[in-house]
Amino acid sequence: MSRESIKVFAPASVSNVGPGFDILGFALFEPGDEIILRKSLYGKLEISSITGDSGKLPYDIEKNTASVAIKSLLNKHEISQGISIEVNKKMGLGSGLGSSAASAVGAVFAANELLELNLSVEELLPHALAGEFVASKAIHADNVAPSLYGGFVLIRGYDPIDIIKIKSPKNLYCTVIFPDIEIKTSEARSILPTEVSLKKVISQTGNVAALIYGLATTDYSLIARSLNDVIIEPVRAKLITGYYEIKKAAMEAGAIGCNISGSGPSMFAFSNSEEVANKIATETKNVVKNLGLGSAAYISKVNEVGPRILD
Numbered sequence: 001m002s003r004e005s006i007k008v009f010a011p012a013s014v015s016n017v018g019p020g021f022d023i024l025g026f027a028l029f030e031p032g033d034e035i036i037l038r039k040s041l042y043g044k045l046e047i048s049s050i051t052g053d054s055g056k057l058p059y060d061i062e063k064n065t066a067s068v069a070i071k072s073l074l075n076k077h078e079i080s081q082g083i084s085i086e087v088n089k090k091m092g093l094g095s096g097l098g099s100s101a102a103s104a105v106g107a108v109f110a111a112n113e114l115l116e117l118n119l120s121v122e123e124l125l126p127h128a129l130a131g132e133f134v135a136s137k138a139i140h141a142d143n144v145a146p147s148l149y150g151g152f153v154l155i156r157g158y159d160p161i162d163i164i165k166i167k168s169p170k171n172l173y174c175t176v177i178f179p180d181i182e183i184k185t186s187e188a189r190s191i192l193p194t195e196v197s198l199k200k201v202i203s204q205t206g207n208v209a210a211l212i213y214g215l216a217t218t219d220y221s222l223i224a225r226s227l228n229d230v231i232i233e234p235v236r237a238k239l240i241t242g243y244y245e246i247k248k249a250a251m252e253a254g255a256i257g258c259n260i261s262g263s264g265p266s267m268f269a270f271s272n273s274e275e276v277a278n279k280i281a282t283e284t285k286n287v288v289k290n291l292g293l294g295s296a297a298y299i300s301k302v303n304e305v306g307p308r309i310l311d
């Protein structure tokens with residue numbers, strides 16, 4: 001019997017991952033958004049409820065990432081089924097954890113299941129990206145792709161889009177520290193340089209290639225040496241109060257590496273044990289507290305599954 005409604009979870013993600021600006025990302029187990037879709041009146045697409053956003057997200061279906069993603073999907077497949085969307089945000093907006101991407105991914109994943117379309121992740125991807133575009137004003141797939149595909153992904157190219165799933169160590173732990181600041185991706189992109197020196201390109205490409213090799217071969221020492229961003233981090237660190245202090249605390253607690261998650265303010269730190277991952281969370285939270293800010297911390301391995309049906 002076909003469903004009348006569906007509830008799904010779509011995971012947050014860490015993008016850029018040090019040197020991989022716009023080309024690397026991985027999915028987390030938590031946090032993540034919940035999206036509920038209900039079949040409704042013929043042809044009508046609407047947002048019935050949004051929670052957890054402090055009233056900040058639009059109900060206008062042309063502006064909300066979830067509805068834009070579903071509208072793109074319905075148009076492409078000439079589907080006239082009406083759908084009512086409920087968005088339950090379970091992570092901060094402007095957190096650097098792919099919040100808009102998670103809602104767009106949850107929406108297309110849920111629509112595919114609800115309408116029994118049997119579309120592949122490759123076919124769902126452009127619609128989730130259309131949703132992400134309205135929030136970040138840029139085409140970047142490094143949150144959408146890991147959230148949708150699960151796992152650690154490399155975006156080899158954008159024209160055409162080419163997503164490669166890459167291996168990562170079984171015991172890789174990620175601690176996310178999310179200081180209570182909001183940074184809009186569009187603004188964090190507007191301050192980036194439009195040109196970079198060849199010297200920096202050589203350093204960045206060396207690091208990104210080595211990072212992927214280190215992940216694929218479980219070489220923690222290589223991951224540590226290559227989790228280094230010479231282009232974006234020096235510019236965006238200024239947006240995050242106490243960035244270098246927080247990073248120092250993570251490294252002293254035993255992190256393999258630490259950097260900005262997406263466009264921030266969240267930061268991520270890798271470790272290879274749960275004990276160290278917990279210690280990083282405690283120590284970095286303390287630093288943020290001493291800076292007079294609240295924070296949330298999450299500990300997660302790489303989520304290889306991606307979105308899932310809850311109900």
Ligand code: HSE
Nearest residue numbers: 015022140185262263
């Ligand atoms: N790669 C994007 C950026 C991710 O850094 O602008 C945004 O979360």
